[in-house]
Amino acid sequence: MSFYGLVDGTDTSLKNYLGSLSGVDQVGADARAAMLATRSIKTTSKRWAIDMAISMVDLTTLEGADTVGKVQALCTKAVRPDPTDLTVPSVGAVCVYNDMVATARKHLDLVGGQHVGVAAVSTAFPSGRASMPVKLRDTRDALDAGASEIDMVIDRGAFLSGHYIDVFNEIVAIKELCGTRAHLKVIFETGELVTYDNVRKASFLAMAAGADFIKTSTGKIAPAATAPVVLVMLEAVRDFYSMTQQRIGVKPAGGIRNTKDAIKQLVLVNETAGPEWLTPSLFRIGASALLNDLLMQRMKMDTGYYASPAYVTID
Amino acid sequence: MSNRIDVKKTYKLFINGVFPRTESGRTYEVKSAKGSFIANPCLASRKDLKDAVVAARAAHHGWNKATAYNKGQILYRLAEMLEGRRAQFxxxxxxxxxxxxxxxxxxxSESVDRLVWYAxxxxxxxSLSGALNPVAGPYYxxxxxxSMGVVAAIAxxxxxxxxxxxxxxxxxxxxxxLVVLASSKAPLSAMSFAEVIATSxxxxxxxxxxTGMKDEIAPWMASHMDIDGFDITGLATKKHAEIRASGAENLKRIFAFKSHDPARILAFMEAKTVWHPIGL
Amino acid sequence: METPVSFDYASAPESRAIVSIKPKYGHFIAGKFVAGSKHFPTINPATEEVLSHIALAGKAEVDAAVKAARKAYTTTWSKMSGKERGKYLFRIARIMQERAREFAVLETLDNGKPIRESRDVDIPLAAAHFFYHAGWADKLEFAGLGTSTKPHGVAGQIIPWNFPLLMLAWKVAPALATGNTVVLKPAESTSLTALLFAEVCQQAELPAGVVNIVTGDGSTGALIVNHPGIDKIAFTGSTEVGKIIARAVASTPKSVTLELGGKAANIIFDDAAIDEAVEGIVNGIFFNQGHVCCAGSRLILQENVADEVLEKLKVRMAKIRIGDPMDKNTDVGAINSKEQLAKIIELTAAGDAEGAQRWSAPCELPSKGFWFAPTIFTGVTQAHRIAREEIFGPVLSVLTFRTPQEGIDKANNTPFGLSAGVWSEKGSRILWATQQLRAGVVWANTFNKFDPTSPFGGYKESGWGREGGRHGLSAYLKGVGHE
Structure with missing residues (x-):
């Protein structure tokens, strides 16, 4: 087996590959991310950036209390975020637990959202603590129900105990299952990996194993998609591209609640991975509350007045 | 009284651990307080100074790297050796x-004790002159x-x-x-101390x-570009301005001292400040 | 959706409205602004707009300033308790914080540095220096080994144009905290924030004559250096002028500190955190247009990572935003003066002539003002002029090494010894390199960081003494045990 010619599937080759990565200096990465956060963008670009951010949102509901009604409402909003303004683009995907995939797919199709994907969180989300047959079954369930994107979690326990090959093999197996049916996003739960060195290592591990996207977090653990973590992951996809000519996507999820945060993310993308990544096929933002703030900012740009939450729909 | 003829010593320079004669072949006469001949020590030249600076520069890396404990013991050893030969001095x-x-x-006695004090x-x-600086950021x-490097001195x-x-x-x-020019009128102590050094x-x-003349050697020391510091305690005050001006060519650190205290050590040290991030 | 051609950053210019610049300035002597006789224009180097006219102090003005400083020293300042002196410094620190934006805008207009740097670095650090030293004023007896608690008297201080207000703070704060009075001369091309600082002294009700500011050029500086009424000289500037000063004071009892040039090595080992190292390289040489005495102007790369680092460095350099210093998105601003630009052009031409390979970040330079694109030279050896002489601009010379000792030897192979950088993820190697480097400041896995608590200053031809921290304070106190 060869994975981009980087790893041959053995523990040794994986360890050599991960061992060749340079470290990340936390203070330096924090400083770079903070500096980029001071960039302000042009008004015309800001309007574009808001629409781009909307189209990158994976509109998410991942609650024990999710119901068919809640998911249907979410899907309607995903297709037409602002029913009064049809120039607002649809979001990138809705993101649900896999028992809601069929409901979401059906409702999206019903409201004209054939172009909006359904992402299912998988492999015993959010903890990843289940046996491999269960994880495979979990994923197959989601695929069969119509998921076009699989957001799997890695086994952080295996990662932290140094069993990288186990993490690698899980990703390989899930990727194989996804085949051409679904894109694979690999969630690290960076809040549990803690160090940027680990984030970088996990990024390169997941990319070599076949991830289409690397994703920061489940949204269940803080800290989640902090700017420096996203910076480190964007550096990883940039470097992976120069090694393999393959562009891997990045999805920050958790903690991005307003337009300012979202635009800072786009600045990070532009400055780090480059403008080629400024597309929903290579950058997604996992969020729920963010969408309404983006809509309010959009209204403000159109009218010149600060908007009120009364004019945007609640989920 | 014995009729034995004394074996007199030829006083030479002390450079790089050995006792060469001056390359210039020059000597001068040192007389006793009563005016009788004692010795013909070397009248060191500019080239002797150059050789001494080369030796000092080459020795710096190793001596600088020696542990403080080791350096302290070696200075103490000098004191021991001086004590043992006190009659000669x-x-x-x-x-x-x-x-x-x-x-x-x-x-x-004071010389022995002073060596012990500095040791x-x-x-x-x-630890007394260093510092841990509480900067406003995630940095240690x-x-x-x-040490500064090569220091010259006029005793x-x-x-x-x-x-x-x-x-x-x-x-x-x-x-x-160090390259030090000994007392011109009384260089015997210095040259015998070189024997103490050589056996420690x-x-x-x-x-x-x-050994030699201050007015000849001091300006060469001041203008030598590979000397970092210069102790002019032994030089007449009226000569200081000229020496300081000459030393400006490589911004030599030039000092004269009135007492023995730790400031005298620090004068020929450079403070180095190091920053390192604190992070995971 | 259509992707726009580029993701444009806004021109987000800081408002100029906060500053009011007078058409003409005088000197600040004995607590009052006094008219100057001759004047010269000061310009915004980003636009060549004449901002104001600055007075050129001659003998009469310098005499008056020294006299005022002496009077303030003998009648007021040396008699005041440290506790009370300190309160004036706290006041100054606070007023500088209150008027920080005004200072930042004025600094950027007069100097050409990006507003992001004047706002986030120069001005906050300047205030921090006063705050730090304020606390020393009543604690001098604890200031350490080999120092007395006695000030020198009148300090003559001459500062450069690269960090105008910050260098003022580095000089004035410790002088005042230790009980000296001051005659300060800002650089010819950047006097405006010093003159605004004079207003701060007035607002703080600092006793008249404690701080005197005379403006002018090198001739004014020479009058200060040679003035018999001055006890202590503090200078920041070129090594060339530093040596002139050292000669000039050789026959006097004046105490001197000098903060001079540098040609700092930034050493990247193969186990460095490469992305942060690249940031450190950029920050090391392009911060403040490279007008930094401690700039990391020699990049010393381990050969086995040289290609990777250079490739990443070029990608990163292409992202540098050069242009209007008042734009909050600008990373690199204007070269401070026509003369400095000419010097940079001359030295880089020498780099070409000596066969080094030039690469400049692709960027459009404004048509007016003084500009130089961020540039690196590869294929540089120790024998190139651009590896030895201080360029004082956004120009990086790249050298390589094979073994750690070779890297250190190249780093130390210079008459300068101000600063150095070292990048490695291996703790013992960092400490080893730090110990070997003959430089007064070593930044390990970071670069160009400054703090009032942290002593700064050079070995060898980079100067005499330290500024900042306990070590910097002692330069303003009479030494014990030596002359």
Whole structure:
């Protein structure tokens, strides 16, 4: 087996590959991310950036209390975020637990959202603590129900105990299952990996194993998609591209609640991975509350007045 | 009285751990306090100075790297060796300066004690003059004094031994290497002290001793571009301005001292500040 | 959706409205602004707009300033308790914080540095220096080994144009905290923030004559250096002028500190955190247009990572935003003066002539003002002029090494010794390199960081003494035990 010619599937080759990565200096990465956060963008670009951010949102509901009604409402909003303004683009995907995939797919199709994907969180989300047959079954369930994107979690326990090959093999197996049916996003739960060195290592591990996207977090653990973590992951996809000519996507999820945060993310993308990544096929933002703030900012740009939450729909 | 003829010593320079004659072939006469001939020490030249600086520069890396504990022990060893040969030093001081035996013995005793005093500073100066700086950011920041490099010195005319020790000890205890010009009128103490150095554990080149004339050697020391610091304690005050102006060519650190204290050690040390991030 | 051609950053210019610049300035002597006789224009180097006219102090003005400083020293300042002196410094620190934006805008207009740097670095650090030293004023007896608690008297201080207000703070704060009075001369091309600082002294009700500011050029500086009424000289500037000063004071009892040039090595080992190292390289040489005495102007790369680092460096350099210093998105601003630009052009031409390979970040330079694109030279050896002489601009010379000792030897192979950088993820190697480097400041896995608590200053021809921290304070106190 060869994975981009980087790893041959053995523990040794994986360890050599991960061992060749340079470290990340936390203070330096924090400083770079903070500096980029001071960039302000042009008004015309800001309007574009808001629409781009909307189209990158994976509109998410991942609650024990999710119901068919809640998911249907979410899907309607995903297709037409602002029913009064049809120039607002649809979001990138809705993101649900896999028992809601069929409901979401059906409702999206019903409201004209054939172009909006359904992402299912998988492999015993959010903890990843289940046996491999269960994880495979979990994923197959989601695929069969119509998921076009699989957001799997890695086994952080295996990662932290140094069993990288186990993490690698899980990703390989899930990727194989996804085949051409679904894109694979690999969630690290960076809040549990803690160090940027680990984030970088996990990024390169997941990319070599076949991830289409690397994703920061489940949204269940803080800290989640902090700017420096996203910076480190964007550096990883940039470097992976120069090694393999393959562009891997990045999805920050958790903690991005307003337009300012979202635009800072786009600045990070532009400055780090480059403008080629400024597309929903290579950058997604996992969020729920963010969408309404983006809509309010959009209204403000159109009218010149600060908007009120009364004019945007609640989920 | 014995009829035995004395074996007299030829006084030479001390460069890189050995005793060469001056390359210039020049000597000058040192007389006793009563005017009788004592010795023809070398009249060191500019080239002798150059050779001594080369030796000192080569020795710096190793001496600087020696642990403070080690340097302290070596200075203490000098004190031990001086103590063991105190009679010779007493005799030479009496012969050259005409001092009383009591006065000469006092000077030798103080010299031994002064070496011991400076020896003890080797592993204390850094902790007393260094600092941990509480900067406003996620950085570990500390300042440590380090040796400056090669230091030149003009030892005072008198007291010829104690004055020499007061020049040598604070300069080398921090890790500097030294080229010192001994008292012109009373160089015997210095050249005998070179024998003490040679038989102790001071690495070759750490202390180099020249004999000769201040007015000739001091300007060469001041203008030498590979000398980092210059102790002009032994130079007449009226000469200081000219020497300082000449030393400006490589921004030599030039000082003259009035007392023995830790400031004398620190004068020929450079403070180095180091920053490092604190992070995971 | 259509992707726009580029993701444009806004021109987000800081408002100029906050500053009011007078058409003409005098000197600040004995607590009052006094008219100057001759004047010269000061310009915004980003636009060449004449901002104001600055007075050129001659003998009469310098005499008056020294006299005022002496009077303030003998009658007021040396008699005041440290506790009270300190309160004036706290006041100054606070007023500088209150008027920080005004200072930042004025600094950027007069100097050409990006507003992001004047706002986030220069001005906050300047205020921090006063705050730090304020606390020393009543604690001098604890200031350490080998120092007395006695001030020198009148300090003559001459500062450069690269960090105008910050260098003022580095000089004035410790002088005042230790009980000295001051005659300060800002650089010819950047006097405006010093003159605004004079207003701060007035607002703080600092006793008249404690701080005197005379403006002018090198001739004014020489009058200060040679003035018999001055006890202590503090200078920041070129090594060339530093040596002139050292000679000039050789026959006087004046105490001197000098903060001079540098040619700092930034050493990248193969186990460095490469992305952060690249940031550190950029920050090391392009911060403040490279007008930094401690700039990391020699990049010393381990050969086995040289290609990777250079490739990443070029990608990163292409992202540098050069242009209007008042734009909050600008990373690199204007070269401070026509003369400095000419010097940079001359030295880089020498780099070409000596066969080094030039690469400049692709960027459009404004048509007016003084500009130089961020540039690196590869294929540089120790024998190139651009590896030895201080360029004082956004120009990086790249050298390589094979073994750690070779890297250190190249780093130390210079008459300068101000600063150095070292990048490695291996703790013992960092400490080893730090110990070997003959430089007064070593930044390990970071670069160009400054703090009032942290001593700054150079070995060898980079100067005499330290500024900042306990070590910097001692330069303003009489030494004990030596002359």
């Amino acid at each position: 007493v005799d030479e001081i009496i012969a050259v300066t005409g001092a009383t035996k009591a006065k000469a013995e006092k000077e030798v 003890g500073w080797s592993d204390k100066i850094s 920041n500390f300042t440590i004094p380090e 005072p005319e008198t007291p010829s031994l104690l004055g020499l020790i007061d020049v040598i000890a604070p300069i080398i205890v921090s890790g500097n290497t 554990d001071v690495p070759a080149g750490v202390i180099n001793i020249l």
